[in-house]
Amino acid sequence: MSPAARRRLVLALPWAWMAVFFLVPFGIVLSIAFAEPSEGLPPYAPLLRWSGEATAVLQLNLANFQLLLEDPYYLDAYLRSLRVAAISATLCLLVGYPMALAIARAPAHRRNLLLMLVVLPFWTSFLLRVTAWIGILQDQGWLNGLLLALGLIAEPIPLLYTDAAMYIGITYCYLPFMVLPLYATLSKLDPSLLEAAEDLGARPWRAFLQVTLPLSLPGIVAGFLLVFIPAVGEFVIPELLGGPSAQLIGRVLWTEFFQNRDWPLASALAIVLLAALVAPIALFQWRAGR
Amino acid sequence: MSQAAKPGTAEPWRDPAAEPFLRIEKVTKRFGDFVALDEVSLSIYRGELFALLGGSGSGKSTLLRCLAGFLEPDAGRIVLDGQDMAGVAPYARPVNMMFQSYALFPHMTVAQNIGFGLKQEGAARAIIRDRVAEMLALVKMEGFGDRKPSALSGGQRARVALARALARRPKLLLLDEPLSALDKNLRESTQFELINIQERTGTTFVIVTHDQEEAMTMATRLAVMDRGTLAQVGTPSEVYEFPNSRFTAEFLGTANILEGVVEGVEAEGVRIGSSELDFDILAEPAPSKPLGSRVFVALRPERMRIERVEPGSALGDNRLVGRVRDIGYYGDYFLYYVVLEHGKEVRVSQPNLRRRTERPVDWEDTVAVTWDRQASMVLPE
Ligand SMILES: Nc1ncnc2c1ncn2[C@@H]1O[C@H](COP(=O)(O)OP(=O)(O)O)[C@@H](O)[C@H]1O
Ligand SMILES: [Mg+2]
Numbered sequence: 001m002s003p004a005a006r007r008r009l010v011l012a013l014p015w016a017w018m019a020v021f022f023l024v025p026f027g028i029v030l031s032i033a034f035a036e037p038s039e040g041l042p043p044y045a046p047l048l049r050w051s052g053e054a055t056a057v058l059q060l061n062l063a064n065f066q067l068l069l070e071d072p073y074y075l076d077a078y079l080r081s082l083r084v085a086a087i088s089a090t091l092c093l094l095v096g097y098p099m100a101l102a103i104a105r106a107p108a109h110r111r112n113l114l115l116m117l118v119v120l121p122f123w124t125s126f127l128l129r130v131t132a133w134i135g136i137l138q139d140q141g142w143l144n145g146l147l148l149a150l151g152l153i154a155e156p157i158p159l160l161y162t163d164a165a166m167y168i169g170i171t172y173c174y175l176p177f178m179v180l181p182l183y184a185t186l187s188k189l190d191p192s193l194l195e196a197a198e199d200l201g202a203r204p205w206r207a208f209l210q211v212t213l214p215l216s217l218p219g220i221v222a223g224f225l226l227v228f229i230p231a232v233g234e235f236v237i238p239e240l241l242g243g244p245s246a247q248l249i250g251r252v253l254w255t256e257f258f259q260n261r262d263w264p265l266a267s268a269l270a271i272v273l274l275a276a277l278v279a280p281i282a283l284f285q286w287r288a289g290r
Numbered sequence: 291m292s293q294a295a296k297p298g299t300a301e302p303w304r305d306p307a308a309e310p311f312l313r314i315e316k317v318t319k320r321f322g323d324f325v326a327l328d329e330v331s332l333s334i335y336r337g338e339l340f341a342l343l344g345g346s347g348s349g350k351s352t353l354l355r356c357l358a359g360f361l362e363p364d365a366g367r368i369v370l371d372g373q374d375m376a377g378v379a380p381y382a383r384p385v386n387m388m389f390q391s392y393a394l395f396p397h398m399t400v401a402q403n404i405g406f407g408l409k410q411e412g413a414a415r416a417i418i419r420d421r422v423a424e425m426l427a428l429v430k431m432e433g434f435g436d437r438k439p440s441a442l443s444g445g446q447r448a449r450v451a452l453a454r455a456l457a458r459r460p461k462l463l464l465l466d467e468p469l470s471a472l473d474k475n476l477r478e479s480t481q482f483e484l485i486n487i488q489e490r491t492g493t494t495f496v497i498v499t500h501d502q503e504e505a506m507t508m509a510t511r512l513a514v515m516d517r518g519t520l521a522q523v524g525t526p527s528e529v530y531e532f533p534n535s536r537f538t539a540e541f542l543g544t545a546n547i548l549e550g551v552v553e554g555v556e557a558e559g560v561r562i563g564s565s566e567l568d569f570d571i572l573a574e575p576a577p578s579k580p581l582g583s584r585v586f587v588a589l590r591p592e593r594m595r596i597e598r599v600e601p602g603s604a605l606g607d608n609r610l611v612g613r614v615r616d617i618g619y620y621g622d623y624f625l626y627y628v629v630l631e632h633g634k635e636v637r638v639s640q641p642n643l644r645r646r647t648e649r650p651v652d653w654e655d656t657v658a659v660t661w662d663r664q665a666s667m668v669l670p671e
Contacts, residue, residue, distance in 0.1 A: 199381070
C-alpha cells in the first residue's frame with residue numbers, strides 16, 4: 001500500500017466514526033424536523049410519499065420552525081438557557097482558574113495527584129452526585145443543619161429548587177471541563193516570562209494580568225466552550241435541583257418529545273439550538289485561524 | 291581582546307580606597323541539604339563587566355538569581371550602591387536581567403516588550419515611545435518595533451532582550467548565558483556589541499557564562515566558580531597567568547600539571563624535584579614555599595617547545611622526553627599529545643606558522659619538550 005493510500009485509510013476511520021455517529025443521526029433529526037406530526041409510531045409522517053406510480057413527492061413542512069420563531073415561549077426558553085449556560089461557564093471559570101493555576105504551580109510530583117482529584121468525582125455516577133446535592137441543600141440538609149448548629153440562622157433557608165442550587169449543581173458537575181484545558185495552557189507557560197515581568201517592575205498581580213492571563217486565553221476559551229455548550233441543553237441538573245419556574249430548553253425538548261409526542265417540533269428545537277451554537281463558534285474559529 | 295589589558299583603563303579593584311558598587315558578603319544559599327552557594331564574598335565596581343565563569347551546576351545562576359531577588363540568600367548580605375537588598379522584591383530592585391531563554395513576551399510586539407518596564411513605572415506614553423526608539427537604535431533594531439518576537443531570528447531576539455533589560459536604566463544588568471543560544475560567528479560579533487553597549491551606557495554588567503573564551507574576551511574581571519565557591523577572582527590575564535589552583539589552571543585554558551617537591555631556592559628562582567620522573571623543574575619567580583613542600587606546577591601548552599630527538603635522549607632541567615601519540619590540527623596551531631616514559635601525557639601546542647606539507651614532528655617521533663623557567667607556574671594551593 002502506498003503511503004498516501006495508508007494515510008487515506010487512517011483518516012477514513014475518524015471520518016467513518018463522524019458519519020455513523022454524528023452525520024447520520026443529525027440527518028435523521030433534520031428530516032424529522034421537516035416532517036408533519038401524525039398519530040402512530042413513529043409519530044410523524046415520512047417526508048417522501050409515493051403518489052400514484054413511481055412518483056415520489058417530497059413534502060417539507062416548515063411550520064415547526066415558524067412556530068419556534070413566532071411563539072415567545074420557545075424564544076424565552078432559548079434565551080434563558082443561553083444565560084444559564086453563560087453564568088455557569090463564568091462560575092466555572094472563576095472557581096476553576098485559581099484551581100488550575102494552583103495545580104500548574106504545584107511541585108511536579110504533586111500535580112498528577114491534584115489532577116486525579118479534579119476528575120475523581122467522575123468515578124461516581126453523575127445522578128448519584130446530583131442527588132447528593134439534594135441531601136446537602138434541602139431544608140433538613142447538611143448545609144442548613146450546619147448553619148443552624150452554628151447559630152448563624154434561626155430557621156432553614158430554602159436552597160433546594162432555586163436558581164442558586166441549579167448553578168451550584170452545574171458548576172460542580174462541569175468544573176473538570178474547565179480546569180483541564182486551563183491547566184493544559186497554564187502548565188505550558190514558561191515561568192521565566194513571569195519572572196521577566198516581575199524583574200521589569202510588575203507587581204505579582206499586574207504580572208498576572210499582563211502576562212499569565214492573556215497567555216492563557218486559549219485555555220479560557222476552550223474551557224468556556226466545553227462548559228457552555230453542554231450546559232445550554234442541560235436537563236437533569238435543572239430538573240433535580242432548580243426551581244419549577246425555570247423553563248430551559250432541555251425541559252422544553254423533553255416535554256415536546258415525551259409528553260406531547262411532537263417529534264418534529266422537538267427535532268426543530270434541537271436543530272435551531274445546534275445552529276445557534278455552531279454559528280458563533282465557527283465564526284470565532286475562523287477569525288482565530290486568520 | 292580583554293578590556294583589562296587596555297592601557298589607561300581604570301582599575302578600581304586595585305585601589306583600596308575605592309568603594310565597591312556591589313558588595314556580596316558571605317552569601318549562602320541552600321536547597322534542602324545541598325549547598326548551592328557557600329559563603330560567597332565578592333566586590334564589583336561601578337561600570338565593570340564582571341563575568342561569573344564556571345561549569346554546569348557550579349552555582350552561577352543561583353548567585354545571579356540572588357542578585358535579581360528571585361532567591362533570598364539563607365545567610366549573608368547583598369549591598370548595591372549602599373542599599374541592602376535583603377527583603378527587596380524583584381520588582382522593586384534597580385536591577386534588570388537578560389534571561390538565558392530571553393523570556394520575551396510572545397503576545398506583545400518588540401516595542402511593547404521594550405516598553406514593558408517603563409509602563410510598570412507609569413511613564414507617559416510619549417516618554418515610553420521615545421525611550422523604546424532610543425533602545426531600538428542602541429541595539430540596531432530600528433524598524434522592528436511592530437514585529438512579534440516569533441518573527442525574529444535568534445540574534446534579533448537577543449538584542450530585543452538586551453534592549454528590554456536596559457530600558458529602565460538599571461544600576462545593575464544581569465545576563466544569564468546571554469549568547470549561548472547563538473551560533474559561533476553570531477556569538478562573537480554579539481560579544482563585541484555587548485561590550486560596546488556596556489561602555490556606552492556605563493551600566494555595570496554581571497554576566498554568567500560557562501564559555502571561558504567569552505569570559506576572557508568580554509570581562510574586566512572574572513570569578514571562576516567551583517561547587518558554590520569562588521575558586522579565583524581577578525582580571526582574565528591574572529587568572530590565566532597566575533592560576534591559584536589546579537582547578538582554575540585547568541578550567542581557564544589548558545594546563546599540564548606536574549607534581550614535585552621544593553628542593554632549593556636560588557637567587558632567580560626555585561628548583562623543584564619531580565616526584566614522578568627523574569628531572570627537575572625550574573621556576574621563576576620563586577614562590578613562597580618552604581623547602582621540602584610538595585607543589586603542583588602548571589604548564590600552558592603554548593609556552594612549551596617541541597623538537598625531534600634521538601631515542602634514548604636524556605631528561606634535564608625543564609626538559610621532558612617522550613613519544614608523540616597524537617597530533618591535533620586546529621588550523622592556526624597544532625596540538626601534540628606526548629606520552630612520557632611512565633605513561634603520563636603532556637600537551638604541547640605550536641603555532642602553524644607556515645603552510646607545510648611536512649611537519650617537523652610527526653606521529654611516533656621521539657621528542658624533547660622544553661620550556662623557560664618563567665613558564666613554570668607554581669600553584670600556591
Ligand atoms: N530551585 C532549586 N532547587 C533545588 N536545587 C537547585 C535549585 N536551583 C538550583 N539548584 C541546584 O543548585 C546547583 C547550582 O545550580 P545553578 O546555579 O543553576 O548552576 P549553574 O552554575 O549551572 O548556573 C545545581 O546543582 C542545581 O541542581
Ligand atoms: Mg545556569
